[in-house]
Amino acid sequence: MEVCGGQTHSIVKNGIDHLLPEGVELVHGPGCPVCVTPLEMIDKAHAIARLPDVIFCSFGDMLRVPGSAGDLFTIKSEGGDVRVVYSPIDCIKIAHANPDKKVVFFAIGFETTAPANAMLAWRAKQEGLKNVSLLVSHVLVPPALAAILQSPENRVQGFLGPGHVCAVMGYEEYEPISAKYHVPIVVSGFEPLDILQGTLMTIRQLETERGEVENQYSRILDREGNKTAQKLVFQVFQVGDRNWRGIGTIPQSGYHLRAEFADYDAEKLFDVAQIATRESEICISGEILRGIKKPKDCPAFGTVCTPQSPLGATMVSAEGACAAYYTYGRHLNQAKGVDVPIHSVGGAA
Amino acid sequence: MCLAIPGKVVEAFDQGGMRMAKVQFGGIIREACLEYVPDTKVGEYVLVHVGFAISKVDEEEAHRTYQILEEMDQLSELMAPVVAEREGQAPGFRDSATGTNGNHRPETKVTRGKEDAC
Numbered sequence: 001m002e003v004c005g006g007q008t009h010s011i012v013k014n015g016i017d018h019l020l021p022e023g024v025e026l027v028h029g030p031g032c033p034v035c036v037t038p039l040e041m042i043d044k045a046h047a048i049a050r051l052p053d054v055i056f057c058s059f060g061d062m063l064r065v066p067g068s069a070g071d072l073f074t075i076k077s078e079g080g081d082v083r084v085v086y087s088p089i090d091c092i093k094i095a096h097a098n099p100d101k102k103v104v105f106f107a108i109g110f111e112t113t114a115p116a117n118a119m120l121a122w123r124a125k126q127e128g129l130k131n132v133s134l135l136v137s138h139v140l141v142p143p144a145l146a147a148i149l150q151s152p153e154n155r156v157q158g159f160l161g162p163g164h165v166c167a168v169m170g171y172e173e174y175e176p177i178s179a180k181y182h183v184p185i186v187v188s189g190f191e192p193l194d195i196l197q198g199t200l201m202t203i204r205q206l207e208t209e210r211g212e213v214e215n216q217y218s219r220i221l222d223r224e225g226n227k228t229a230q231k232l233v234f235q236v237f238q239v240g241d242r243n244w245r246g247i248g249t250i251p252q253s254g255y256h257l258r259a260e261f262a263d264y265d266a267e268k269l270f271d272v273a274q275i276a277t278r279e280s281e282i283c284i285s286g287e288i289l290r291g292i293k294k295p296k297d298c299p300a301f302g303t304v305c306t307p308q309s310p311l312g313a314t315m316v317s318a319e320g321a322c323a324a325y326y327t328y329g330r331h332l333n334q335a336k337g338v339d340v341p342i343h344s345v346g347g348a349a
Numbered sequence: 350m351c352l353a354i355p356g357k358v359v360e361a362f363d364q365g366g367m368r369m370a371k372v373q374f375g376g377i378i379r380e381a382c383l384e385y386v387p388d389t390k391v392g393e394y395v396l397v398h399v400g401f402a403i404s405k406v407d408e409e410e411a412h413r414t415y416q417i418l419e420e421m422d423q424l425s426e427l428m429a430p431v432v433a434e435r436e437g438q439a440p441g442f443r444d445s446a447t448g449t450n451g452n453h454r455p456e457t458k459v460t461r462g463k464e465d466a467c
Contacts, residue, residue, distance in 0.1 A: 087400025
């Protein structure tokens, strides 16, 4: 299983999955933060974004993710002040410019994004800003790998670990997982040769019955990661349970703001606790994220569900497996036996 | 969202106590925070994720990675709107390098060049 959505795109775009010999299959992992942000959290975001005194800021990827009713674009078109930001700290500037508004940032992501989101909370507290808060839905890779390995449905025998996540966190924390489940974890880049080399290293471990952590991406990262970034992340966040869309709650699998940052926690500041969610009955994105099914197994893929009209987040995000299959549509042709043009997601977010 | 984009540091400056930089990605120049790679010098290449440099890379690696991200349509985050300094000028956000509030700086606009990627 390749963990990172960027790796999935590289694999599907370059047809790497078709180059591999029989018996070697790459299944697509949960490493798309937009895809695993739970519906409940998206509905909370929408409820906050609809408030008249709120400026709701988000990464562009999140705007088209469907909630129980509509998406952030819909809310914007109905008059909500929804803004795409490049960096979380842009919210500081927006807060200064709009002292009579509450600026809320949708702080999603994996470990790669955590240092940026942590800095927003840190700077806001340092400056004593009263009109900035974060709606935090942060998830962590290692507990997700453990959850996949523990599942009775699991068929994953080795992992291509997420390169840029490990550029921040290093790969030391993957060693206990590899040892406990005796499974190879090869931290890999996302270029075609990275993927192929990572796959080869994984297979060599399997053939020699090893289960270790190896680093294919040594030109970018080391075992320690970025200690400076980790320090601020742990000053702002603490580890706790998180719900993953399509997967469910995984213990100790995400970040929450520490108590000293409670004044910046949008979940505490806004009364959005009771929201009834409604998930699509057709979408199989949960099974895709767990590596049990592939996009072509979904009856809605490419018909009811497209990047223009997605049923699930895996079709929305530029890193989602369904978007990758749709963009490089040959799998659709194979699955349906029809000639379907290859579409471009067009900078999908 | 889980990928970082390599770029060249073309200018470093202080902004309200934060070490910042202008970083060039192909034909696009954007600001990035250098707090997590504080020893970065002008002319070096860094991997940037949502406005934060997370590690250094060498020039060859940076060019190759950028090209692949471009081919994969994974550069859209660079096109997110720029929040102008003047919209939210805070007392602590004065540019110590120039003594100005930074409104004149070209990095507050997305600039496009021949090698424009997006």
